[in-house]
Amino acid sequence: xxxxxxxxxxxxxxxxxxxxxxxxxxxxxxxxxxxxxxxxxxxxxxxxxxxxxxxxxxxxxxxxxxxxxxxxxxxxxxxxxxxxxxxxxxxxxxxxxxxxxxxxxxxxxxxxxxxxxxxxxxxxxxxxxxxxxxxxxxxxxxxxxxxxxxxxxxxxxxxxxxxxxxxxxxxxxxxxxxxxxxxxxxxxxxxxxxxxxxxxxxxxxxxxxxxxxxxxxxxxxxxxxxxxxxxxxxxxxxxxxxxxxxxxxxxxxxxxxxxxxxxxxxxxxxxxxxxxxxxxxxxxxxxxxxxxxxxxxxxxxxxxxxxxxxxxxxxxxxxxxxxxxxxxxxxxxxx
Numbered sequence: 001x002x003x004x005x006x007x008x009x010x011x012x013x014x015x016x017x018x019x020x021x022x023x024x025x026x027x028x029x030x031x032x033x034x035x036x037x038x039x040x041x042x043x044x045x046x047x048x049x050x051x052x053x054x055x056x057x058x059x060x061x062x063x064x065x066x067x068x069x070x071x072x073x074x075x076x077x078x079x080x081x082x083x084x085x086x087x088x089x090x091x092x093x094x095x096x097x098x099x100x101x102x103x104x105x106x107x108x109x110x111x112x113x114x115x116x117x118x119x120x121x122x123x124x125x126x127x128x129x130x131x132x133x134x135x136x137x138x139x140x141x142x143x144x145x146x147x148x149x150x151x152x153x154x155x156x157x158x159x160x161x162x163x164x165x166x167x168x169x170x171x172x173x174x175x176x177x178x179x180x181x182x183x184x185x186x187x188x189x190x191x192x193x194x195x196x197x198x199x200x201x202x203x204x205x206x207x208x209x210x211x212x213x214x215x216x217x218x219x220x221x222x223x224x225x226x227x228x229x230x231x232x233x234x235x236x237x238x239x240x241x242x243x244x245x246x247x248x249x250x251x252x253x254x255x256x257x258x259x260x261x262x263x264x265x266x267x268x269x270x271x272x273x274x275x276x277x278x279x280x281x282x283x284x285x286x287x288x289x290x291x292x293x294x295x296x297x298x299x300x301x302x303x304x305x306x307x308x309x310x311x312x313x314x315x316x317x318x319x320x321x322x323x324x325x326x327x328x329x330x331x332x333x334x335x
Contacts, residue, residue, distance in 0.1 A: 026053035028066035031074070032170045035062065035143065035180075036163055044070070057083045060143075060182030110135060111184045112144035114156040117222075124153050125190060125220040132185030136160060144187035145169050147178045151224045151246075155187045196221050196244065197264040198230035203240040210240045215265030230267035232259045242267050 024046040046052070046067035056064040056073050059081045063074035068086065076082045111132035115123035122129060135142050135157035142159035147169060158166055158180060169178035181187055197218035201209040221228055221244035233241045234257045245260075261267060 024051050024053060024067065026065065026067045028071070030064050030072070032061075032063075034065055035158060035170055036166045046070070053087050055085045055087075057085075061180075109142050109144060109157075109182055109184055109186075110137075112142075112155065112157045113185055113187050116154045117152040121222055123155060124222045124224075125195070127153075127155060127188045130188070143180045143182050144185070145178060145180045146187045146189070146191045148191065148224065149177075153191060153224075190220060192224065195224055196228045196230065196262070198244045199242040199265060199267050200244065201242050209242060210271040212270030213242075213265070213268035215268055218265030218268070229260045229262050230265075232267045232269065232271070233257070234271065240271050 025043050026046060028042055028044045044066060047069050051067050051069045054064075054066065054068045054071055055062055056071070058074055058076035063076075064071055073082065073084070111134050113127050113130050114133050115127065115130055117123040120130075132144075136159065142157045144155070145158045145161070146153065146155050147165075148154075158169065161169070169180055176192065179187070179189075179191060197220050199213045199218050200221075203209040218230075223244070223246055225246035228244055228246045231241075231243050231245045233243070235241065259267070259269070
């Protein structure tokens with residue numbers, strides 16, 4: 001092989017090596033699949049020598065990733081919702097906005113509130129008191145979620161859920177049971193937003209519990225159920241309680257001792273001393289007489305002035321002569 005041919009081959013290989021070395025390789029996805037961490041990592045090699053990677057968002061949701069020369073931009077509800085970020089490195093650790101719409105966070109999510117109501121009751125309605133903690137970066141970009149299972153709330157980073165759970169959160173069919181957001185620590189809100197508010201107090205520890213309340217001071221119920229009710233209860237010991245209940249009280253028939261309702265702050269009526277005292281009028285069981293205690297028969301007076309034995313008694317001995325005399329009188333009268 002001639003020296004000239006070897007030179008041509010070497011030049012050709014070197015040229016192609018340089019060209020391909022300068023090409024970008026970008027992660028690619030479309031639609032809601034961009035949010036499922038296990039489906040990420042699929043890459044495409046960009047065609048153009050000066051190509052770069054982009055991420056396209058509709059509001060706070062990432063809807064497309066790939067090479068700028070080949071990625072089809074998502075159809076957002078309005079042009080203002082579309083935002084596009086670019087990067088020119090493999091992992092896109094830092095992104096630059098090249099076309100930004102309204103409402104998109106300028107930084108990617110790195111921390112979310114992470115809790116479970118099974119372990120902490122604060123996770124339900126007091127999540128605003130919990131600090132966000134760092135999300136794992138092993139699965140790439142993420143968002144924060146709030147999810148409800150059987151009335152219990154959990155919060156965390158979307159990329160730490162299984163693929164099935166991520167799809168569950170992203171599905172329109174289950175949107176009412178899961179919410180996602182795209183700002184650090186954004187998953188602190190009350191969820192769901194139709195959670196019932198009730199007055200919650202106990203006169204044993206709060207002497208003002210029996211006083212009428214404003215509906216505005218009611219607080220969210222920790223547990224969630226579509227059957228949740230607000231309860232006002234006067235116990236037998238005259239203790240007043242206001243509470244949330246997702247299981248109806250058997251004794252609660254909207255009488256004096258217990259009232260129930262199902263609108264925000266509805267258990268706000270004042271409890272009067274008269275209402276509490278009426279509980280004393282409830283009949284109590286009468287104890288049966290003891291079998292060891294002797295009883296004396298009682299007598300009743302007849303219209304003739306004579307006495308007759310009480311029920312169960314026996315005639316007295318002095319009654320016998322009187323009966324005999326009356327018998328003789330009746331016999332003589334008949335003759």
